[in-house]
Amino acid sequence: SELPSATEDATGSRKQMTWSRYGQLLTLTDCSGYQTRYEYNRFGQVTALHREEGLSQYRAYDERGRLVSQQDAAGHETRYEYSVAGDLTAVIHPDGSKQTISYDAAGHPVSTTEGGLTRQMEYDAAGRVTRLVNENGAGTTFTYDLLDRLVQETGFDGRTQRYHYSPTGQLIRSEDENLITLWHYDASDRLAYRTVNDEEAERWQYNERGWLTGVSHLCDGHRVTVQYEYDKQGRMNCERQTVQHPGTGELLWQHATRHDYPEGLATRTPPDNLPPVEWLTYGSGYIAGLKLGDVPLVDFTRDRLHRETQRTSGAYEQNTLYSATGQLLSHTFSDPVLNREYGYNDNGQLVHIRGVHQEEDYRYDGAGRLISARHNDL
Structure with a gap:
């Protein structure tokens, strides 16, 4: 074989x-x-x-x-129904609620109904979505150019955004109400900088291999930059943050963090003027512990699915329990006042969080949207 x-x-x-x-x-x-x-x-x-x-x-x-x-692993079943044409027409959730989908003659989904609420879509002759009406009856419209590029979007709130492109297809101008953003590119078609209302916002720099080496912006006139360095394998081995004087360009502050790759994993990070931070891993990179210099800080215990089940740091201990479907069921701590329990409905939505001194409850509508959150102090 x-x-x-x-x-x-x-x-x-x-x-x-x-x-x-x-x-x-x-x-x-x-x-x-x-x-x-x-x-x-x-x-x-x-x-x-x-x-x-x-x-x-x-x-x-x-x-x-x-x-x-x-x-799923908890025995919850989701069922699917189809039309004669093979289109998905219904999804029946584990709690028995049903989502239905309707299509036009071209096979485009035109409406989705769940819990008595409907979302609708309209299309042009080219099959592009031109209007989306949400469950509240508010609509968003989309306009395209001859090359199928989005040129205008008017949202549910009435706000209009416009987009302009270069002859080669690059986004060069975007308008959002009173904000006009211009996008500029270098000779290799990489994003070089952008301006917002004629003021520079961000600038990007690259090396000869095309790797990103710096991102900068202006803050109160100061040039704030994050620089990146790489090893021969293309892995980032240094990140340096700098702040420069607005008038002279003098370096006012910098901080560098380096990354070592023993055995191919980024498991050692020496920050400036601090002992190295070392991540202890096993297998394909699962974290088992954390050290600062020679001092152990945190130890992690994992189950047979490599999920964290316990975290210890000195006298501090945190235990984590999961459901059969992988949802978080509880956090218990060395200080019991921090303990939390989590509950879900048959559709997997979070419905309550229980603590020693407080509880929170969540409710959803038929379409699965959060409609209320209630907090009680005990």
């Missing part, structure tokens, strides 16, 4: 794969020996995905190969 059985990166992190005789990925074993397994139907579509921590996801398809349902 021409398919790889293992890959190894510059850090020595190794992943192993097994394949079916049809070239389908069956298992992927990561650097820690944790495995993800895949199952397929006879048409080669993924029907199941099994991850560590006993988490599995399932998918089902109709006779035309269209996805008709998917079930």
Whole structure:
């Protein structure tokens, strides 16, 4: 087989794969020996995905190969319906709520309805969206030139924005009410600087390889610049911030942060006049700890999905718990007064946060939009 059985990166992190005789990925074993397994139907579509921590996801398809349902690791099912033409016409969420989509004769979606609220779209003869009406009945209109470029947009709030382009297609002028922005480019078509109402806003600089080496702007007349340096592999190894005198250009302040790449990972950062900050990693870069010089600052513990489950720093401790679908369920701390619990509805929306001395509740409308947030002190 021409398919790889293992890959190894510059850090020595190794992943192993097994394949079916049809070239389908069956298992992927990561650097820690944790495995993800895949199952397929006879048409080669993924029907199941099994991850560590006993988490599995399932998918089902109709006779035309269209996805008709998917079930997450918590057993919540989302179903899909289609028209005879194959267009997605409905999505039924785990809580039973339904989103419906309508199309015009050309196959463009013209309306989406959910929870009794409808969003509408209109198109021109070229199939471009010319008007969008949101669930509140407010509209946004779009105008294009002959090359399909957006030249004007009038938003829900009535504000109009206009865009102008060069003969080669570059944005050279944008207008937003009373703000006029001009965009300027160098000989290599890279953005060089921009002005807002005839005053310079930002300036960009590049090296001979085209890599960004500096971004600057004026603040109270002072030139404030962030400069970047790179190694031969194109990795940024230094970031320097400077402030210059508005009249003489004299350097008034600077601070540099350097980056080292032992074994290919950016895990060591020596700031100016400070001990180096070192990130301790494993595998493909998962963070296991942080040191300042020789002093350990933070240690991280992770589960079999490499998610952070515990963070310790001296006497401080933070524990994190997740749901079967990966949502944050709780934070517990060495100081219990900081503890938090999080709750969700069947659609995965956050509905409450509970603490020792306070609680917050959230409500959503039928379209999934946040409509209220309530805070109570206990």
